[in-house]
Amino acid sequence: MRSETARLEAFSDGVFAIAITLLIIEIHVPAREHAETLGHELLRIWPSYLGYLTSFLTIGVMWINHHYVFELIGRVDRTMLLLNTLLLMMIAFVPFPTAVLAQFIETDGARAAAALYGATLTLTSIAFFAWWRYASTERRLIREEVPDDVVNDITRAYTPGTLLYGGAALIAFLQPWLSAALYLGIAVFYALPLAQWRERLARS
C-alpha cells in the first residue's frame, strides 16, 4: 500500500505522460501522392511542428508545476480527487486543439482554431488554480512543515497564467497569428529557467 498522495501523484503523472506523448499522433504522414515533392511537403506542415513544440512545452511546464505543488500536499480528500480529475481532463484534451490549430492556422478557420486553443489553456489554468485554491485555502491540505510564505508565493505566481492565456485567447479573434505566437512565447517563458523574471511578473 502506497500513501494516498503518492498514488494520486503517480496516476496524474501517467495521464500527463500519455497526453504529452499522444501529441505526435496528430502529425499526419503525408499521403503517398506527395512522394515526388516529399521534402517540400514535410516543410509545408511546419505549423504541425510548432504546435507540437508549443503543446509539449506547455504540458511539460504544467507537469513540472503539478509535481512541485504536489510536494506541499499532505493529504487528499474527495473534493481534491474531483478537482484533480477535472484538471487532468483539461490536460488530456490539449492534443485536440493543438491539431485543430496546426491544421487551420493558414486558413480562414484561423480565428476559431486559435480561440479554441486559447480557451482550452485558459480553462486548464483555471482548473489548476481551483485545484490549488481548494488545497491551500486555510491550508486545508497543506503539510504542516510548509511555511505560509511558500503557499502565498505560489498563489501569487498562478494568477498571471490565467490572465495571459485568457488575453491571448481574446487576441485570437483579431490576430490569430499573434495569438499563436503568444502561446508559444508563454510556454517558452515558463519553460526557461528565468525564476527571477517570473517572480517579477507575479508581483506586478
Place this chain on the structure above:
Amino acid sequence: MRSETARLEAFSDGVFAIAITLLIIEIHVPAREHAETLGHELLRIWPSYLGYLTSFLTIGVMWINHHYVFELIGRVDRTMLLLNTLLLMMIAFVPFPTAVLAQFIETDGARAAAALYGATLTLTSIAFFAWWRYASTERRLIREEVPDDVVNDITRAYTPGTLLYGGAALIAFLQPWLSAALYLGIAVFYALPLAQWRERLARS
C-alpha cells in the same frame, strides 16, 4: 521486488490512465473543407465534448473506487488476477462506445449507440462487483485489520451502480437522449463529494 498487490495496483493504474487519456483521440479534427465555418463546425460536434466529459468522469470515478478498495486487499491470487484483467478489459473498452455514442446520438442510430454505451457500463460495473465479491466473500483477500463494517458498506454501495447503468441502458431503447443524460448524471453524481447522498442511495 515490490509487493504483489503494489504491482497489480500500478499495472491497473496504468491501464486506467491510458484508457482515460485515449478518449481524446476519438474527437476528430474537422476536415480541411470546413475552414470557412470552423467555428460553427467546432460547436456542431458538441456531443463529442459531452461524451468526453461523461466517460472521463466515469473512468475517473472508477479509478478512485478501484484505488479505494484496493487498499483493503491484503493479497492476490490467480482468480483475482483474472477478474482484475476482465475489469480492465471493460475499462479499456469505454473509448469505443463513447465515440459511437457521440457520432450517432443525433442520427437514427441513437438507440443502438446509447444501448451499446449502457451495456458497456453495465458490464463494467458487473465486472467490478464480481471482483469485489470474490475478494470480500468470507473476507477471502481482505486485510486482517479491516473491520467487517467497512467491507459490508462497500458491498451495499456497489449494488445501485449496476442497477442504475442497467436501467439507463434499457431506457436507451425508448429515449436515447434521456439515457445519455443519465450516463452523464450518474458520473457527476458519483464524482461530486456527496458522500451522504450516496450512502442514502446505498441503504435504500
Place this chain on the structure above:
Amino acid sequence: MRSETARLEAFSDGVFAIAITLLIIEIHVPAREHAETLGHELLRIWPSYLGYLTSFLTIGVMWINHHYVFELIGRVDRTMLLLNTLLLMMIAFVPFPTAVLAQFIETDGARAAAALYGATLTLTSIAFFAWWRYASTERRLIREEVPDDVVNDITRAYTPGTLLYGGAALIAFLQPWLSAALYLGIAVFYALPLAQWRERLARS
C-alpha cells in the same frame, strides 16, 4: 534511485499496459452512413470484439507471467536488457495482427491473417522462452534464495506455449477459423485458474 530490476520491471509494466489498452483503437467506429442500421452494423463487427478479447487475455496472461518470473530475478545485465527489449517489441506488436485478423477473418484473406497472428504469438513466446533461458541457465540471474525446483518447473511450463502457438499458426493455412478459435482457447486456458491442468500439460 530505485533498484535496477525494479526500474526494468516498471518500464516493462508500462509497455504491457499501453499495448493492452491500445487494442481498443483498432476497433473502428462505423461510418456515418450506417446510422439507420447501426445496431446491425455493431453486431456485424463481432470479430473485432472477439479479437479484442483474445488479445487482451493473451497480453494479460503474458503480463502475469512476466511479473511472476521477474520476482525470481536478482539482477539484470546488458544481454538481459536486450532480450527484454525484444520481448516487449513482440508484445507491443500484437495490436497489429489482432486488427488484421478481425478485419479479414471473414474474407479470402483469412489464411494469411490467421497465420500472421499465430506467427506473432509464436515469436512472442520464443522471445519469452529465450529471456527465461538466458536468466535461468546455470541460475545466471536468479536470486539465491529461489529453490532449483521452482526454476525447473517454470522451464517445463513454458515449453508447451511455443508448441501450441506454433501448431495453431500452421493450422491457419488449412482452417483459419479453427486456428482463430485455438488462439482464444489458449488464452482462456491460461487465464483460468486451472493450475493443476496446466501442470499436467507441462509434464506430458
Place this chain on the structure above:
Amino acid sequence: MRSETARLEAFSDGVFAIAITLLIIEIHVPAREHAETLGHELLRIWPSYLGYLTSFLTIGVMWINHHYVFELIGRVDRTMLLLNTLLLMMIAFVPFPTAVLAQFIETDGARAAAALYGATLTLTSIAFFAWWRYASTERRLIREEVPDDVVNDITRAYTPGTLLYGGAALIAFLQPWLSAALYLGIAVFYALPLAQWRERLARS
C-alpha cells in the same frame, strides 16, 4: 513524497514506454480490397516492419542509457527539467519520421524521408548530449560518490553517437537505402552486448 529525481525518472520512463509502444499504430492494416492477396500485401509492407524494429531498438537503447546515467544524478534543477523535457520531446517525435521513412523508402521521396529520420535522431542525440553535459560539467548534478572516471567515460562514449547519426543523415541525400541500413545497424550495434567494441569506438 518521492525524491525529486525518482519522480522525474518515473515520468521520463512513462514517456519512453508510450513512445516506443505507439510505434505500432503507424503500421496500417491493409484495406479491405486486398483480401484476396492479403499474404502478398502483408509482405509488401516490409519497410514498416523494419522501421518498427529500428525505432524500437533505437528508443530502447536510449531508454537504457537514460536510465543508466540517471543513476549518477543526485539532484535536478530547473534547467535540467527543461533539458529533459526537450529530450523527451525528441524521443516522442520518433514515431513520425519512422512512419514517413517506411511509407516513402521505395518512392521518389526516399531522400527526404531518410534525411528527416536522420535529422530527428541527430537532434535527439544532441539533446541527450546537452542534457549530460549540463549535468556533468564541473559535476554540477552528479552524486558525490560517483568517481570522475565514470563521468569522463560517459562523456567520451556519447560523442560518436551524434557523429554517426549526423553522418547517416547526410548520406541520406545520396543513398537513402544505405542511410536506412545504417540507422538499423547503429541501433543493433548499440543494442548488442558488445561493451568492448563500443569502448574502442569511443576511444578512437
